[in-house]
Every structure is written in C-alpha cells, then in structure tokens.
Amino acid sequence: MKWFILLVLSSLIAFAFLNKEKLPFLNKEAPIKDNLGDMGEKDNDNDLKTTDPNSPKKNQTPKTDPIDERYPIPNFKPIEELVENWKNIPPSAFPRVVTLKVKAKYVFAGGAGSSTVPAGRKTTAISLSGDKLVITPNKQAKVRGTISIDDTDYKDILGAEYAKYRERKTKEVLAQRERARAIAKADSQSTQEISSPSASRSTQITSVSRIPEDKLSDYENEIGAMPEAETDGQIQIMARSIQSRDVSEIKLNEISYWGPIRYEIVDNQAYWTATVNYKTTSLFGTFPTEAMALMRNGKVENWLYTGSLEEVP
Structure with missing residues (x-):
C-alpha cells in the first residue's frame, strides 16, 4: 500500500513538473490574465493595424487638378510690401482724390502767398515727396502743398483699389478654369x-x-x-x-x-x-x-x- 501511494505521488510530481507552464500557480514569471483583458489587447492591436481604406493617409499627397495648376490663383502680396511700407509708391498710383484729416496749406507758385484748407476737404494727391504727399486742389491748379500720408485717407483708397483688383483677378482665373474645363469636355x-x-x-x-x-x-x-x-x-x-x-x-x-x-x-x-x-x-x-x-x-x-x-x- 505504501509503495502504491508513493508511486501515485511520484507520478503527480512528474506531471506537474512537465506541465508547469500550463499551471498558473506554479509559474510565477507569467502573471494570470483574465480572458477579457487578453481580448481587449488583441482588439486594440487589430485596431492599430486596421486602416479604413476610405480615410486619407497622413503622408498621402492630395491630387492636384491640372487645370488648377495651369491657372493658379495669384499670390497677392500685402500692399505694404508692394509700396515698401509707403516709402516707394509708383507713379501709376497718382493722382488720387483724397480727404484731409487735418488742415493743410497750399503755397502759390514762387511763394507769392498761401492758403489754408480745413480738415474734411477733398484734395488731389499728385506724387510722393519723401514721406509726404504732394497735394493740389486739382490737377490744373498751380498751387501745391505737402502733408503726411497718414493725415489723409490715401492708404484706405489704395487699399480698397487693391481689394477690388484681387477680387477681379481671382474671378478671372476661375473663369479661365471654367473655359479650360469646357474645352476638355468638348475634346472628349x-x-x-x-x-x-x-x-x-x-x-x-x-x-x-x-x-x-x-x-x-x-x-x-x-x-x-x-x-x-x-x-x-x-x-x-x-x-x-x-x-x-x-x-x-x-x-x-x-x-x-x-x-x-x-x-x-x-x-x-x-x-x-x-x-x-x-x-x-x-x-x-x-x-x-x-x-x-x-x-x-x-x-x-x-x-x-x-x-x-x-x-x-
């Protein structure tokens, strides 16, 4: 009987030793994980590996319409850059009728006399001298005066012209694209x-x-x-x-x-x-x-x- 019990115990010990990795209480290096946790981690791994074919790839370059490339929207620079911060205004930007924000003075030719113009009055800017506008009542008048550009609405006037120009050029490009697409359709x-x-x-x-x-x-x-x-x-x-x-x-x-x-x-x-x-x-x-x-x-x-x-x- 003793021999039989010893034989059974020996068999159990041998079985446990051979299968210790499958028995959590004997394998201290492998912590027990519940099935739900394992499933969650697998699902997360699958989520990371699975990519929606309809979603845009991060590194994928979007396709560019060749017609859009042929007729690009112009790169409009800020007006301050075009006129070098209002220090180099081209002659084509004159004359412009402007409104005075402060009173100004006209000097008659040869310095024979002068006259003062109140704020709010219209005058004509005919050129830039240094950092001041040269003004006159009208293009035919012989009297001249100078005034700081910021003491008139000249910047606002030129800025509004530029805004209209940008809008017109943009519409022009869009119309060119429309014509090009009509040609492509006709050619098909x-x-x-x-x-x-x-x-x-x-x-x-x-x-x-x-x-x-x-x-x-x-x-x-x-x-x-x-x-x-x-x-x-x-x-x-x-x-x-x-x-x-x-x-x-x-x-x-x-x-x-x-x-x-x-x-x-x-x-x-x-x-x-x-x-x-x-x-x-x-x-x-x-x-x-x-x-x-x-x-x-x-x-x-x-x-x-x-x-x-x-x-x-």
Whole structure:
C-alpha cells in the first residue's frame, strides 16, 4: 500500500513538473490574465493595424487638378510690401482724390502767398515727396502743398483699389478654369458627334483637331478659311494684328505660348479663336495673362481676356 501511494505521488510530481507552464500557480514569471483583458489587447492591436481604406493617409499627397495648376490663383502680396511700407509708391498710383484729416496749406507758385484748407476737404494727391504727399486742389491748379500720408485717407483708397483688383483677378482665373474645363469636355467628344457647325454651337468650343476633315469646309463657309499656324505655333494673322498695334498691351517678343486654333461661340457669334500667354505689370504686381483673338474671314476682329472677356487695351 505504501509503495502504491508513493508511486501515485511520484507520478503527480512528474506531471506537474512537465506541465508547469500550463499551471498558473506554479509559474510565477507569467502573471494570470483574465480572458477579457487578453481580448481587449488583441482588439486594440487589430485596431492599430486596421486602416479604413476610405480615410486619407497622413503622408498621402492630395491630387492636384491640372487645370488648377495651369491657372493658379495669384499670390497677392500685402500692399505694404508692394509700396515698401509707403516709402516707394509708383507713379501709376497718382493722382488720387483724397480727404484731409487735418488742415493743410497750399503755397502759390514762387511763394507769392498761401492758403489754408480745413480738415474734411477733398484734395488731389499728385506724387510722393519723401514721406509726404504732394497735394493740389486739382490737377490744373498751380498751387501745391505737402502733408503726411497718414493725415489723409490715401492708404484706405489704395487699399480698397487693391481689394477690388484681387477680387477681379481671382474671378478671372476661375473663369479661365471654367473655359479650360469646357474645352476638355468638348475634346472628349468623338469626331462622329462633331458633324457640323450647328453641333459645335451646342458645345460652344470645338478644337480644330476634333473637326473631321470632310466637315471643315462647312465651318469655313460660315466664318472664312481657318487661320494657319507656323511650326512654332505662331498664327500669322494674330502676329500681324499685334504688329499693327491693334493692341498695345501684347508684344510679340513677350508671348510665351501660342494656343491651338478653335471654333468658338462668343456672344452668340462664331469665330476662329486662339490664345496667347504673356505677363502684364500693373500697380499691384506682375501676373501671367492670357488673351484670345477672335478671327473671322481672314482677320482679327477683337482681342479679349479669356477670363473676363473684357477687351485687351
């Protein structure tokens, strides 16, 4: 009997030794964890590893619309930077009618006399001398005076002009983008859909490359022969118009790009059109500009900005 008990005890000890990792009370290095805790940690790990395919990745660069890249919103600098903190105002910023905040004095030519102007009166700022505005009752008057720029509303007037300019240029760019998207949509048509000028009128803009060769004569019967482009893209009748000074703003040697010829409806009138890209400088900076020529019957009838459709000077 004793031998039997010893044999059983020996068996139990051997079993426990071989399976101590599975018995928590014998494994002091492995603390007991409840099942809920284990499940929670696994779930947390899974949450960290699982990524919502619809959520944006932190390091993923957002796609940029190529049309937006082609027609970017201008980087408008603060007006203080443009005029070097009001110490270098360009001549094109004059004359401006301003209101006096304090009384001012006009001096007659040759110092023959002077007159005082009360605060609240309108006067004309004609230039900047040092840090003062040169003022006169009107552009034709012979009397002059000087006054601190801060003693007038000149800064407010120029700031308001700049705000309107920024708004106009932004609207112009947005309109250019809209036209570019209309062109892209029209260019996606099959040539079978572009069967006649009447079909092109419905889309407003048709690239010449999309017009079937056997239908081109229908377009030319309506608005004259299609203008010819040189190998470098230059269009001769547009170049002649620029050389003839039909527009003063565009210079042949300043054109950076000649656009393709298109059939386009502008103000319910059909034209051959093509664009040119160049830069213009104004009181408020230098910006890229795009203008298009409206062509019919072998000549340029008008030049318009592609965004606003205003006439190019």
